Amino acid sequence: MAWLTRGDEVLASLERSRRRPDPQTGAAALLERPRLVVAPLFVALDVAWCRPTPSGEVEVCRLVHLGRLRPIVAGLGPPLVIVASGGAFERWRLAVGDRLTVHGD
Numbered sequence: 001m002a003w004l005t006r007g008d009e010v011l012a013s014l015e016r017s018r019r020r021p022d023p024q025t026g027a028a029a030l031l032e033r034p035r036l037v038v039a040p041l042f043v044a045l046d047v048a049w050c051r052p053t054p055s056g057e058v059e060v061c062r063l064v065h066l067g068r069l070r071p072i073v074a075g076l077g078p079p080l081v082i083v084a085s086g087g088a089f090e091r092w093r094l095a096v097g098d099r100l101t102v103h104g105d
Helices: 088-092
Strands: 002-006 009-017 028-032 036-038 045-052 058-066 071-073 080-085 099-104
Touching: 002 028, 009 088, 045 088, 058 080, 080 088
Parallel strands: 009 028
Antiparallel strands: 002 009, 002 099, 028 080, 036 071, 045 058, 045 080, 058 099
16 A cells, blocks of 8 residues: 655545545545546545656545545546545635655555
8 A cells, every 4th residue: 555645644544446435435546547536425535636747646636525425537637646535625725736755555
């Protein structure tokens, strides 16, 4: 399992996946070039489009909150998407322009 950090602050455990995160684990998921992200029936999701930087970090380009059963086409934005349970980005104080690092995996 990997960790998502911003500077010295650990934001969440992170799974590299082709699917959305499991809401039971509380982990976020890093998706590479997903075509579609859909919030499941009983869970809202936070979605961040990111692009890699030359320094090996990922820069947040766009943030979206998905209500339950709401789909969003992800393939039109930057190549990396971070998906977390609804409200996570607010708790993390995540903002466009933040630079995040993935450790481990």
